[in-house]
Amino acid sequence: MNEPRIFRPDPDDPTRSQRGLTEQDLAAMPTVFRSDLLDGHVMLISGGGSGMGKAMAFLASRLGATVAICGRTAEKLDRTRDAIGEATGRTVHCYTTNIREPEAVEAMIADFSDVTGGIDTLVNNAGGQFPQDAIDFTRKGWNAVIDTNLNGTWWMMQEAARRWRSDGRKGHIINIVANVERGMPQAAHTCAARAGVIYLSKTVATEWAPHDIRVNCIGPGVIETEGFAMYPEEALKRFHKANPMKARGNAWDVAEQVMYLASPAADFINGDLIIIDGGQAQWGVVWPGGMPDYFDEGGAA
Ligand SMILES: CCC/C=C/C(=O)SCCNC(=O)CCNC(=O)[C@H](O)C(C)(C)COP(=O)([O-])OP(=O)([O-])OC[C@H]1O[C@@H](n2cnc3c(N)ncnc32)[C@H](O)[C@@H]1OP(=O)([O-])[O-]
Numbered sequence: 613m614n615e616p617r618i619f620r621p622d623p624d625d626p627t628r629s630q631r632g633l634t635e636q637d638l639a640a641m642p643t644v645f646r647s648d649l650l651d652g653h654v655m656l657i658s659g660g661g662s663g664m665g666k667a668m669a670f671l672a673s674r675l676g677a678t679v680a681i682c683g684r685t686a687e688k689l690d691r692t693r694d695a696i697g698e699a700t701g702r703t704v705h706c707y708t709t710n711i712r713e714p715e716a717v718e719a720m721i722a723d724f725s726d727v728t729g730g731i732d733t734l735v736n737n738a739g740g741q742f743p744q745d746a747i748d749f750t751r752k753g754w755n756a757v758i759d760t761n762l763n764g765t766w767w768m769m770q771e772a773a774r775r776w777r778s779d780g781r782k783g784h785i786i787n788i789v790a791n792v793e794r795g796m797p798q799a800a801h802t803c804a805a806r807a808g809v810i811y812l813s814k815t816v817a818t819e820w821a822p823h824d825i826r827v828n829c830i831g832p833g834v835i836e837t838e839g840f841a842m843y844p845e846e847a848l849k850r851f852h853k854a855n856p857m858k859a860r861g862n863a864w865d866v867a868e869q870v871m872y873l874a875s876p877a878a879d880f881i882n883g884d885l886i887i888i889d890g891g892q893a894q895w896g897v898v899w900p901g902g903m904p905d906y907f908d909e910g911g912a913a
């Protein structure tokens with residue numbers, strides 16, 4: 613009983629050949645949820661071709677949901693669809709959609725709603741950034757990160773809400789943001805965008821309550837995924853030191869939280885931000901570009 617439920621690889625183990633959970637892991641990971649929890653549930657997950665989104669797509673399918681995933685790279689989506697089909701026998705719908713294009717978002721939400729009869733949960737997980745000191749951001753780089761994480765998330769939210777309103781159907785939005793409580797050095801662009809999404813979500817959680825639409829956010833800390841390819845080794849080797857558990861989370865930690873929020877157990881949760889970070893918010897700092905010498909003199913992480 614004292615064994616950890618989910619195996620956490622040693623971040624310092626040089627023999628680790630890949631980052632994040634494999635498709636075999638995602639097909640077999642134990643879950644606390646019963647296997648028919650999401651029977652009849654319809655879920656759209658952006659960025660579902662890799663990392664946390666892929667783990668969510670696996671788990672939702674294993675729990676009986678009808679799932680669609682979107683992203684910019686068709687091969688990643690197809691591979692995920694095939695792996696989930698093989699593991700669960702369920703068909704995942706794929707949309708090669710850039711969330712930065714509002715017309716494409718509108719078409720995707722219309723199509724998936726028509727095909728399934730209506731979406732129950734939208735998970736806005738697509739996003740990302742590159743590590744850089746804010747003073748050096750180019751205009752194009754700043755715009756790319758804001759357009760992806762703030763505008764792209766908003767097009768998805770607004771389109772889903774409009775469809776739910778016109779269909780007279782209830783809905784739920786879960787936005788995957790980040791742990792921005794104490795800022796995020798070397799990622800100020802994403803920090804600005806995610807803070808925007810958090811307060812946008814809190815605002816429309818009230819505005820949209822009369823339409824029976826709930827909106828919540830999840831703020832992951834350091835979660836080991838393929839996305840870590842964006843960061844230099846000198847930064848990666850410290851990531852687990854940013855929380856008092858001195859561990860990296862994994863995609864299953866976040867996927868299970870999403871399923872809880874999508875389940876009837878969470879029906880009264882609205883306008884909230886749930887942090888999954890092993891205590892990082894209280895203690896550590898992530899340096900996605902590597903800790904500058906100035907700060908490397910003891911203190912937190
Ligand atoms: C921190 C720990 C916690 C968080 C972890 C995670 O989130 S893990 C998940 C991590 N997963 C992800 O982050 C996945 C998703 N992330 C992405 O797709 C990109 O990071 C994106 C959000 C910038 C979108 O970009 P896009 O589709 O528009 O592609 P584009 O390539 O055309 O870039 C546009 C401009 O941005 C600039 N610029 C870009 N890279 C760098 C750099 N390394 N350096 C400096 N600048 C950079 C540059 O100006 C470039 O224009 P240029 O000079 O080329 O003409």
Ligand SMILES: NC(=O)C1=CN([C@@H]2O[C@H](COP(=O)(O)OP(=O)(O)OC[C@H]3O[C@@H](n4cnc5c(N)ncnc54)[C@H](OP(=O)(O)O)[C@@H]3O)[C@@H](O)[C@H]2O)C=CC1
Nearest residue numbers: 659662663664683684685710711738739740834835837839
């Ligand atoms: N891993 C971590 O420690 C943390 C991650 N996060 C956030 O969690 C989310 C998932 O990250 P993670 O799984 O780790 O990383 P990944 O890089 O694996 O996932 C990001 C996904 O988003 C998709 N995506 C990116 N831009 C777009 C776009 N414009 N339109 C559609 N899809 C897009 C990517 O696919 P494609 O490139 O094919 O479009 C990819 O599948 C991201 O928003 C990330 O920033 C937040 C805090 C910590």
